[in-house]
Amino acid sequence: MAHDVWVRGPIGLDxxxxxxxxxxxTVLAVVPTVTAGTRLFELISxxxxxxxxxxxxxxxxxxxxWAGVEExxxxxxxxxxxWEQAVAHxxxxxxxxxxxxxxxxxxxxxxxxxxxGQVRPRRFSRKGGATAETTGLDRELITFRGRVLPAVLGLATESEIGVLRDRCPEALSAAVVAGDLxxxxxxxxxGRRERYRRALGVGSRRLVVLSSTWFTDSAFGRVPRMYEAIVNALPEDRYAVAAVLHPNIWAVHGRRQVTAWLGGCRGLRVIPPEQGWQATMIAADxxxxxxxxxxxxxxxxxxxxTLAALPDGQARTGSVADxxxxxxxxxxxxxPLECQEQAAIAAAPRLAAEVLPAVSSRIDCSAGISRSAMYRLLGLSEPDTLAYPPLPAMPRPLPGWGS
Structure with missing residues (x-):
C-alpha cells in the first residue's frame, strides 16, 4: 500500500x-499482528x-x-x-x-x-530479560502520559481483576470480565468435531496435533526435529499428525522457509497461520x-x-501455562509414544477441570457481554437477537501437505 494515498472510504469531510x-x-480495528487480527475478526462478527x-x-x-499483516x-x-489516514480521524x-x-x-x-487471558504465561518479558516481572495489565501498557487508554478493558477471569488492582488500579473502572470468546x-x-476431522482427512485414525508458540523456548524453537520424529514413529495406518505454529513463526521466518524446515515430515498436515487451529484442536485426540x-x-x-517445551525461567504462578x-x-x-499418549488421556479430565476456570470466568457468556460493551461505547441500542460466538472455520492444511 502506498502510505501517502488515502482511501476514498466512508470517513472524512467529503x-x-x-x-x-x-x-x-464508525468502528476501527487496529491490527498489528495476525494473532491480534484473528481475535478482532471474532469480536467484529x-x-x-x-x-x-x-x-x-x-x-x-x-x-x-510484522510481515504479512496487510495481506x-x-x-x-x-x-x-x-495508518496515517486512520490516526487522522x-x-x-x-x-x-x-x-x-x-x-x-x-x-x-x-x-x-x-x-x-490478559496475564502472560511468562513471569518476565521476552524483550526485557529476567529483571522485572511483567503482565499484560501493567500500567506502562494500558496508560499513556497518565491517561488510561481503554474505555473498556476486556478481562477473561475474575482473578485478573486482582492483577489489575495491583498493576494499574486506575484502570479498574474500565475493566469488564467478559470471558473468552x-x-x-x-x-x-x-458438535462439528467429525466434520473437522473429515476436512483434515483423518478418517478413523487418531489425530496428534503438534502445537507451538513462538520464540526460542517454544516447542518449534527447542525441539524442531520432534515433528519429523513423531511423524516417522507413529504408524500411519493408525495415526495422523497435524502442526499448528504461532503466526509470528511464519511472519519472522517466512512461509517458504518454515515449510522447507518441515519438508521431511511426510504426511504432516500443516495448518496455515490465518485460520484453522481452533478446529484442529477440536478434532485432536x-x-x-x-x-x-x-x-x-x-x-x-x-x-x-503432553508438553514438549517450557518457557525460559518460571511460568507465572496460577497461569494457564503453569x-x-x-x-x-x-x-x-x-x-514409547503410545504409552505417553495413554498417560495424557488419563490426566485429561483433571487437567480440563483446573484449566477451564483459569481460561474464563464467564463460560459461554462472552458473546453477550462483549457485544453489550461495544454497543455501550457506540451509543447504540443492542439488537434484540441473542449474541452467539463465531464458530471456528474449517481447517484447511496448506496445499501439498497431509497427502
Missing part, C-alpha cells in the same frame, strides 16, 4: 458525497451485520512491523485504511487486541487479549505442545496434553 449507507457509526455500523481496519506502521486483512476483505469505537500504538488512535477504545466458540463447535495459548485451549477443551505444566508430563524421547 464522505457524504460517496457513501451509500449514511449515518453509520458480533456487530458487523448491523446496518447502523461500518467497520474498517488499519495496520500500524512502525520500523518493526492477511486484505484476504479477509476488510476495508483497509492507511476519530472513530465511534476502536477495537484492539494488542497494546501497540494505541496512544495514536482516536475514539473510545475496547482492548481485549490476543491469547489465553475464542473458547466459547470452540465449545459451541464441539492428543496434543503435544508447550506454554502457548493453543495448548492451553486444547487442555481447557479436555484434550489430552497449571498445564503441573498436570501434564513432559515428552520423553526414550519412552
Amino acid at each position: 464522505a457524504a458525497s460517496r457513501v451509500t449507507r449514511p449515518g453509520c457509526r 458480533l456487530l458487523e451485520r448491523d446496518l447502523r455500523v461500518q467497520v474498517m481496519f488499519t495496520v500500524p506502521h512502525s520500523t518493526d512491523r 492477511y486483512v486484505r484476504a479477509q476483505h476488510g476495508l483497509l485504511l492507511p 476519530r472513530f465511534d469505537l476502536v477495537l484492539a487486541a494488542s497494546h501497540r500504538h494505541l496512544d495514536q488512535v482516536r475514539g473510545p477504545l475496547m482492548l481485549i487479549g490476543h491469547g489465553v 475464542c473458547l466459547d466458540g470452540m465449545r459451541a463447535a464441539e 492428543w496434543v503435544i505442545g508447550d506454554h502457548g495459548s493453543t495448548t492451553g485451549y486444547a487442555a481447557a477443551m479436555g484434550r489430552p496434553v 497449571i498445564v505444566r503441573a498436570r501434564t508430563k513432559a515428552l520423553d524421547a526414550e519412552q
Whole structure:
C-alpha cells in the first residue's frame, strides 16, 4: 500500500458525497499482528451485520512491523485504511487486541487479549530479560502520559481483576470480565468435531496435533526435529499428525522457509497461520505442545496434553501455562509414544477441570457481554437477537501437505 494515498472510504469531510449507507457509526480495528487480527475478526462478527455500523481496519506502521499483516486483512476483505489516514480521524469505537500504538488512535477504545487471558504465561518479558516481572495489565501498557487508554478493558477471569488492582488500579473502572470468546466458540463447535476431522482427512485414525508458540523456548524453537520424529514413529495406518505454529513463526521466518524446515515430515498436515487451529484442536485426540495459548485451549477443551517445551525461567504462578505444566508430563524421547499418549488421556479430565476456570470466568457468556460493551461505547441500542460466538472455520492444511 502506498502510505501517502488515502482511501476514498466512508470517513472524512467529503464522505457524504460517496457513501451509500449514511449515518453509520464508525468502528476501527487496529491490527498489528495476525494473532491480534484473528481475535478482532471474532469480536467484529458480533456487530458487523448491523446496518447502523461500518467497520474498517488499519495496520500500524512502525520500523518493526510484522510481515504479512496487510495481506492477511486484505484476504479477509476488510476495508483497509492507511495508518496515517486512520490516526487522522476519530472513530465511534476502536477495537484492539494488542497494546501497540494505541496512544495514536482516536475514539473510545475496547482492548481485549490476543491469547489465553490478559496475564502472560511468562513471569518476565521476552524483550526485557529476567529483571522485572511483567503482565499484560501493567500500567506502562494500558496508560499513556497518565491517561488510561481503554474505555473498556476486556478481562477473561475474575482473578485478573486482582492483577489489575495491583498493576494499574486506575484502570479498574474500565475493566469488564467478559470471558473468552475464542473458547466459547470452540465449545459451541464441539458438535462439528467429525466434520473437522473429515476436512483434515483423518478418517478413523487418531489425530496428534503438534502445537507451538513462538520464540526460542517454544516447542518449534527447542525441539524442531520432534515433528519429523513423531511423524516417522507413529504408524500411519493408525495415526495422523497435524502442526499448528504461532503466526509470528511464519511472519519472522517466512512461509517458504518454515515449510522447507518441515519438508521431511511426510504426511504432516500443516495448518496455515490465518485460520484453522481452533478446529484442529477440536478434532485432536492428543496434543503435544508447550506454554502457548493453543495448548492451553486444547487442555481447557479436555484434550489430552503432553508438553514438549517450557518457557525460559518460571511460568507465572496460577497461569494457564503453569497449571498445564503441573498436570501434564513432559515428552520423553526414550519412552514409547503410545504409552505417553495413554498417560495424557488419563490426566485429561483433571487437567480440563483446573484449566477451564483459569481460561474464563464467564463460560459461554462472552458473546453477550462483549457485544453489550461495544454497543455501550457506540451509543447504540443492542439488537434484540441473542449474541452467539463465531464458530471456528474449517481447517484447511496448506496445499501439498497431509497427502
